[in-house]
Amino acid sequence: MSAETPRRPYHRHIEGPDARRCPRCGEVKPIATFTLPSGRVQGHCRECRLAVTQEWRARHHDELLQRRRASYPKADPTRSYGARNRQGTR
Numbered sequence: 001m002s003a004e005t006p007r008r009p010y011h012r013h014i015e016g017p018d019a020r021r022c023p024r025c026g027e028v029k030p031i032a033t034f035t036l037p038s039g040r041v042q043g044h045c046r047e048c049r050l051a052v053t054q055e056w057r058a059r060h061h062d063e064l065l066q067r068r069r070a071s072y073p074k075a076d077p078t079r080s081y082g083a084r085n086r087q088g089t090r
């Protein structure tokens, strides 16, 4: 009848229900460090998430700049500034 094997919870409590180990830094931190303001639990702790984001940004810095310039052709600061500066100084 109901011989189904019970599903195991996805999250494993390594150091108790209120703590979790981050796979990136390997440290056991309180679960709040993994929780977003929206309530979702992330795989990495807050610090590692920040580090990963910064690393990603640094790696794709030029790419992001180019994309920004391409998406906002009118908001080119060098153009408007140069044009204004010329008119202002002369």
Ligand SMILES: [Zn+2]
Pocket: 022, 023, 024, 025, 026, 027, 044, 045, 046, 047, 048
């Ligand atoms: Zn971490």
